[in-house]
Amino acid sequence: MDFQRDxxxxxxxxxxxxxxxxxxxxxxxGRIRIxxxxxxxxxxRWQNILNEKGWGAPYWPKEHGGTGWSVxxxxxxxxxxxxxxAPSQDTGAQKLLGPVLNAFGSPEQKAEHLPxxxxxxxxxxxxxxxxxxxxxxxxxxxxxxxxGDHYVxxxxxxxTSYAHRADWIFLLVRTDTEVKKQAGISFLLVDMKTPGITxxxxxxxxxxxxxxxxxxxxxxxxxxxxxxxxxxGWRITxxxxxxxxxxxxxxxxxxxxxxxxxxxxxxxxEHGSVLLERHEFALQLARFEAELxxxxxxxxxxxxxxxxxxxAAHAMGSILKIRGTELLxxxxxxxxETLGDYGAVAYPTPQDGDAAAPLPMQGVARGITxxxxxxxxxTIYGGTSEVQRTIIAKSMFQL
Numbered sequence: 001m002d003f004q005r006d007x008x009x010x011x012x013x014x015x016x017x018x019x020x021x022x023x024x025x026x027x028x029x030g031r032i033r034i035x036x037x038x039x040x041x042x043x044x045r046w047q048n049i050l051n052e053k054g055w056g057a058p059y060w061p062k063e064h065g066g067t068g069w070s071v072x073x074x075x076x077x078x079x080x081x082x083x084x085x086a087p088s089q090d091t092g093a094q095k096l097l098g099p100v101l102n103a104f105g106s107p108e109q110k111a112e113h114l115p116x117x118x119x120x121x122x123x124x125x126x127x128x129x130x131x132x133x134x135x136x137x138x139x140x141x142x143x144x145x146x147x148g149d150h151y152v153x154x155x156x157x158x159x160t161s162y163a164h165r166a167d168w169i170f171l172l173v174r175t176d177t178e179v180k181k182q183a184g185i186s187f188l189l190v191d192m193k194t195p196g197i198t199x200x201x202x203x204x205x206x207x208x209x210x211x212x213x214x215x216x217x218x219x220x221x222x223x224x225x226x227x228x229x230x231x232x233g234w235r236i237t238x239x240x241x242x243x244x245x246x247x248x249x250x251x252x253x254x255x256x257x258x259x260x261x262x263x264x265x266x267x268x269x270e271h272g273s274v275l276l277e278r279h280e281f282a283l284q285l286a287r288f289e290a291e292l293x294x295x296x297x298x299x300x301x302x303x304x305x306x307x308x309x310x311x312a313a314h315a316m317g318s319i320l321k322i323r324g325t326e327l328l329x330x331x332x333x334x335x336x337e338t339l340g341d342y343g344a345v346a347y348p349t350p351q352d353g354d355a356a357a358p359l360p361m362q363g364v365a366r367g368i369t370x371x372x373x374x375x376x377x378x379t380i381y382g383g384t385s386e387v388q389r390t391i392i393a394k395s396m397f398q399l
Contacts, residue, residue, distance in 0.1 A: 129159045
């Protein structure tokens with residue numbers, strides 16, 4: 001691997017920064033994003049700005065209307081947008097469903113859904129996990145029974161992010177109970193306005209509502225909404241989950257955390273000196289910088305593997321997921337510790353707006369404690385650390 005600076009990538013970074021300086025509206029930037037999707041109006045507005053630049057689908061190849069960027073270019077784009085607090089895109093549609101439709105969708109499905117993904121006006125949620133079928137996804141029980149030109153869907157999904165705001169859901173269902181469990185799964189697209197769908201909120205420990213339980217009671221879904229062939233859902237899911245191993249560490253957010261720690265360290269004083277001048281604080285900060293540098297190097301390695309279509313990228317992505325999410329938890333906890341007594345203050349969340357009378361340290365502390373609570377789940381979502389270790393053991397050590 002070449003550890004020299006990639007001057008082409010540095011030039012691309014400057015291009016992204018220049019675009020953001022010129023085109024990111026002041027009222028859309030500078031937000032503290034606590035792992036949540038931007039409001040619909042902001043998301044659509046930002047999507048339109050990206051579309052005008054030709055950057056509306058940063059994760060897709062050119063032949064499908066995307067930018068055709070390399071893995072590292074996509075990471076740079078995400079990092080710079082995160083650093084300036086730009087609105088999110090609909091990542092479920094952009095990173096997950098879009099590539100699936102491009103690879104497996106029928107011409108009619110592409111014509112129906114891809115233009116709405118580009119506009120941001122049709123938002124999606126993902127219906128995979130079920131009670132008792134989270135880490136063991138192949139054991140899902142939500143059924144889809146063929147009835148003429150429709151499937152009749154019954155069952156329950158859980159941890160359905162943004163189901164309460166989504167227009168459609170991409171859904172894994174069991175269409176055959178007589179075959180091996182992986183072979184009996186199919187991939188459906190379902191309009192959330194279809195009768196029989198009930199969404200119940202799950203308010204998480206950070207005080208936010210982004211998760212839900214979703215129930216399906218005799219929901220009739222047209223057969224034309226089946227992606228690929230019946231029973232091909234497991235293959236499609238593996239394709240979906242294998243995309244972008246290099247993003248597993250959430251490097252853009254790790255770098256934002258480090259910048260926040262630096263900002264607090266030079267602003268907060270204790271016993272007459274700023275935190276950065278305290279030996280124990282500086283030592284911990286140096287450790288975070290070293291860990292982050294190691295993860296950034298591994299990200300480059302995995303990105304190179306992905307460009308070469310190396311099968312080892314899967315296991316290396318699992319290593320990144322473990323190391324990155326553990327560091328997210330450690331750094332978010334350290335941010336709260338850095339606030340000292342202010343870490344216990346219930347600052348308004350970004351969703352709540354600013355307080356009428358700003359609280360002390362609100363400018364730098366807002367959202368930090370909520371973020372720490374949110375990151376308690378980072379070693380669970382996207383595949384638990386236990387599952388990732390099993391993948392590493394099997395693929396790298398044949399255990």
